[in-house]
Amino acid sequence: MTDLAIAANGLRKSYGDKAVLDGVDLAVAEGTIFALLGPNGAGKTTAVKILSTLVSPDPASGEIRVGGHDLAADPQAVRAAIGVTGQFSAVDGLITGEENMLLMADLHHLPRKEGRRVAAGLLERFDLVEAAKKPASTYSGGMKRRLDIAMTLVGDPRIIFLDEPTTGLDPRSRHTMWQIIRELVTGGVTVFLTTQYLEEADQLAHRIAVLDGGRIAAEGTAEELKRLIPGGHVRLRFSDPAAYRSAASALGEVTGDDEALALRIPSDGSQRELRSVLDRLDRVGVEADELTVHTPDLDDVFFALTGGAGLPHQSKESVR
Numbered sequence: 001m002t003d004l005a006i007a008a009n010g011l012r013k014s015y016g017d018k019a020v021l022d023g024v025d026l027a028v029a030e031g032t033i034f035a036l037l038g039p040n041g042a043g044k045t046t047a048v049k050i051l052s053t054l055v056s057p058d059p060a061s062g063e064i065r066v067g068g069h070d071l072a073a074d075p076q077a078v079r080a081a082i083g084v085t086g087q088f089s090a091v092d093g094l095i096t097g098e099e100n101m102l103l104m105a106d107l108h109h110l111p112r113k114e115g116r117r118v119a120a121g122l123l124e125r126f127d128l129v130e131a132a133k134k135p136a137s138t139y140s141g142g143m144k145r146r147l148d149i150a151m152t153l154v155g156d157p158r159i160i161f162l163d164e165p166t167t168g169l170d171p172r173s174r175h176t177m178w179q180i181i182r183e184l185v186t187g188g189v190t191v192f193l194t195t196q197y198l199e200e201a202d203q204l205a206h207r208i209a210v211l212d213g214g215r216i217a218a219e220g221t222a223e224e225l226k227r228l229i230p231g232g233h234v235r236l237r238f239s240d241p242a243a244y245r246s247a248a249s250a251l252g253e254v255t256g257d258d259e260a261l262a263l264r265i266p267s268d269g270s271q272r273e274l275r276s277v278l279d280r281l282d283r284v285g286v287e288a289d290e291l292t293v294h295t296p297d298l299d300d301v302f303f304a305l306t307g308g309a310g311l312p313h314q315s316k317e318s319v320r
């Protein structure tokens with residue numbers, strides 16, 4: 001099994017009598033992108049703050065390990081392994097981008113020359129060379145986020161927490177940020193991100209957990225989550241009307257479109273179900289001209305899982 005960059009068992013946090021996190025288990029493999037998805041107020045930021053040692057979990061929580069270190073026993077080692085950016089940005093608007101970077105280098109006790117070298121390299125990498133001598137308050141939202149990530153990377157963290165990294169960014173800046181996040185992971189970093197954008201989780205994350213009512217409502221790859229809710233189907237298209245009719249009678253419960261010679265078979269899109277469809281066609285010696293698998297998108301999943309609707313016909317279990 002791959003080593004886990006983040007492992008939390010029974011993570012709990014209450015404010016007063018409100019349980020914000022009510023027994024959350026998390027397992028994030030090293031070198032992957034993990035997205036914590038949830039509606040406003042679901043507790044995403046609280047989870048990030050706990051995992052990055054900014055807020056203490058409730059004593060009733062189980063063991064939490066980040067970067068291989070026990071969060072309760074050795075928070076200092078956790079801090080040395082991680083970087084955090086997001087809603088509580090570290091960027092100081094009164095000084096320039098370059099000065100922000102050099103300040104970070106000082107905080108990490110880099111020798112002056114080394115600090116300048118690292119800062120210059122990161123400013124270059126994040127396309128901030130031109131803006132480097134301008135006060136950060138003059139930067140656009142996208143530039144501030146890039147500077148924020150660049151500052152985080154000064155410490156060479158192995159695990160990076162990104163709290164809603166693209167909220168408020170225009171589509172181009174959002175795509176640039178996605179590219180940056182992908183490159184981080186190519187370099188071996190583990191990324192834990194929170195987002196309200198389903199497309200973002202779909203685009204980036206190896207695994208996604210949906211947080212709702214203080215608990216993980218479902219967890220899996222984007223594809224696995226989409227298969228959890230109804231609406232998925234396999235579509236078969238034929239050019240030969242006779243083949244179309246034989247397939248329809250061989251498959252049983254299908255919806256047919258006689259004009260397009262297309263059949264729609266309810267399916268979760270899994271390999272097992274696809275094989276069964278193909279086996280049944282084989283038995284009657286029929287081959288489809290086109291086979292497509294349709295799964296619901298993450299929006300459907302999000303609406304089905306959050307806001308108390310629950311999972312239709314399924315238990316709220318993780319998909320593995």
Ligand SMILES: Nc1ncnc2c1ncn2[C@@H]1O[C@H](COP(=O)(O)OP(=O)(O)OP(=O)(O)O)[C@@H](O)[C@H]1O
Pocket residue numbers: 015020038039040041042043044045046047196
């Ligand atoms: N310091 C605090 N004291 C009291 N309540 C808090 C505190 N921090 C967070 N909360 C409450 O915990 C809940 C979860 O907040 P959190 O910021 O973690 O949610 P979120 O999922 O990140 O939401 P958003 O998407 O809006 O940022 C909210 O109801 C919030 O009001």
